[in-house]
Amino acid sequence: MATTAPEQATSRWTKEDARAARKRNxxxxxxxxxxxxxxxxxxxxxxxxxxxxxxxxxxxxxxTNWNGLGAMQWIGLQNYVNLFQDPYFWKALWNTLFYMIxxxxxxxxxxxxxxxxxxxxxxxxxxxxxxxxxxxSSLAAIAILWQWAYNGDFGLVNQVLALxxxxxxxxxxxxxxxxxxxxxxxxxxxxxYSMILxxxxxxxxxxxxxxxxxxxxxxxxxxxxxxxxxxxxxxxxFLVVTNIIGGSMIFTEINIMTPTGxxxxxxxxxxxxxxxxxxxxxxxxxxxxxxxxxxILVLIVTIIQFRLNRANNFSID
Amino acid sequence: MSVxxxxxxxxxxxxxxxxxxxxxxxIAPGFFKAKGATRENPLVNAFLxxxxxxxxxxxxxxxxxxVSTSLKTKEGVxxxxxxxxxxxxxxTRTCASSTTPTCCRASGxx
Numbered sequence: 053m054a055t056t057a058p059e060q061a062t063s064r065w066t067k068e069d070a071r072a073a074r075k076r077n078x079x080x081x082x083x084x085x086x087x088x089x090x091x092x093x094x095x096x097x098x099x100x101x102x103x104x105x106x107x108x109x110x111x112x113x114x115x116t117n118w119n120g121l122g123a124m125q126w127i128g129l130q131n132y133v134n135l136f137q138d139p140y141f142w143k144a145l146w147n148t149l150f151y152m153i154x155x156x157x158x159x160x161x162x163x164x165x166x167x168x169x170x171x172x173x174x175x176x177x178x179x180x181x182x183x184x185x186x187x188x189s190s191l192a193a194i195a196i197l198w199q200w201a202y203n204g205d206f207g208l209v210n211q212v213l214a215l216x217x218x219x220x221x222x223x224x225x226x227x228x229x230x231x232x233x234x235x236x237x238x239x240x241x242x243x244x245y246s247m248i249l250x251x252x253x254x255x256x257x258x259x260x261x262x263x264x265x266x267x268x269x270x271x272x273x274x275x276x277x278x279x280x281x282x283x284x285x286x287x288x289x290f291l292v293v294t295n296i297i298g299g300s301m302i303f304t305e306i307n308i309m310t311p312t313g314x315x316x317x318x319x320x321x322x323x324x325x326x327x328x329x330x331x332x333x334x335x336x337x338x339x340x341x342x343x344x345x346x347x348i349l350v351l352i353v354t355i356i357q358f359r360l361n362r363a364n365n366f367s368i369d
Numbered sequence: 370m371s372v373x374x375x376x377x378x379x380x381x382x383x384x385x386x387x388x389x390x391x392x393x394x395x396i397a398p399g400f401f402k403a404k405g406a407t408r409e410n411p412l413v414n415a416f417l418x419x420x421x422x423x424x425x426x427x428x429x430x431x432x433x434x435x436v437s438t439s440l441k442t443k444e445g446v447x448x449x450x451x452x453x454x455x456x457x458x459x460x461t462r463t464c465a466s467s468t469t470p471t472c473c474r475a476s477g478x479x
Contacts, residue, residue, distance in 0.1 A: 171417065172414070183424070185429070197432075197435050208430065
């Protein structure tokens with residue numbers, strides 16, 4: 053740099069030179085732009101064809117009376133008006149919200165598991181494996197398995213309860229127990245996943261923080277609430293957001309375990325109702341309207357969560 | 370960060386009181402216990418192992434039950450003297466007198 057600078061200063065940089073350089077640059081850039089566009093095209097086209105277009109189309113379809121195949125008949129906001137007067141919609145929404153109580157239960161259990169399994173416990177690899185097995189199992193298979201386990205006569209759950217002298221209910225046939233039964237199953241299935249994430253977070257907490265706190269006389273509970281809990285906060289946030297989004301989309305278990313929406317419609321989730329309306333009753337327009345309302349609800353909840361998380365953010369530095 | 374600042378605020382007051390106004394950094398209360406506080410208590414670990422074992426049984430039970438069901442005949446699955454494992458349910462008196470002879474034959478040949 054030091055040797056070239058005086059040379060540049062002495063040589064005349066004319067307008068002609070500048071124009072030529074600009075031209076050269078423009079040519080070079082145009083070539084690069086072509087390549088950039090070529091590489092960008094596949095994902096952008098894919099996004100337009102498989103995401104933007106279907107979304108725009110579903111917005112349009114939600115304003116029509118459409119059976120999924122025939123001609124679409126524009127009916128304006130009628131689907132939405134019907135939707136808010138549909139008791140089944142509200143029931144399905146309530147059921148979907150009810151399933152969410154599994155989220156705090158699952159998170160508390162998995163954080164406890166992670167704390168226990170981050171200690172030097174005999175056979176902790178074995179325990180970690182056992183708790184993680186349901187996660188790697190197929191959801192459909194798990195749903196069928198639990199459908200059997202909840203059977204009133206032959207099911208495993210009632211067999212075990214009978215050992216303690218408890219006459220278990222016919223879980224999935226009783227409107228009172230059907231939803232809690234599904235929540236138990238979902239917690240069982242999701243425990244390992246949250247546990248693994250919490251385990252990683254707990255082990256990433258610097259030991260020095262605990263040592264410093266212990267030197268200052270903080271007991272185990274204080275060390276948990278003041279160090280562990282704030283340090284695993286990002287993981288908690290991630291899990292809450294993804295669990296709420298995933299929980300609002302719950303469908304597979306419902307459709308396999310209670311194909312008719314359960315006793316007195318007590319297990320039907322919103323997505324299950326959407327699917328039912330779209331592909332069983334062939335009311336595609338109504339179903340898309342419902343799906344859009346669900347999407348907007350999830351979006352609102354997620355935005356609120358991100359706002360809340362930003363409000364009490366902190367950094368360790 | 371609030372963690373370190375809140376604990377640091379409370380500690381010096383106690384130190385000053387303990388050393389009678391000596392400005393030098395003193396030993397914080399709980400210092401001699403501190404080593405034990407970060408080391409794991411074997412009793413707690415044994416207790417946790419017991420809880421984890423119970424939890425592991427609950428986590429694994431449905432899957433083991435599935436395995437045991439897969440080894441049974443259709444009659445064996447619906448057999449009323451219910452037992453988790455096909456071998457045990459069939460050799461007993463309840464099974465011999467039950468109405469599911471297929472189940473008993475299947476395990477008898479084993």
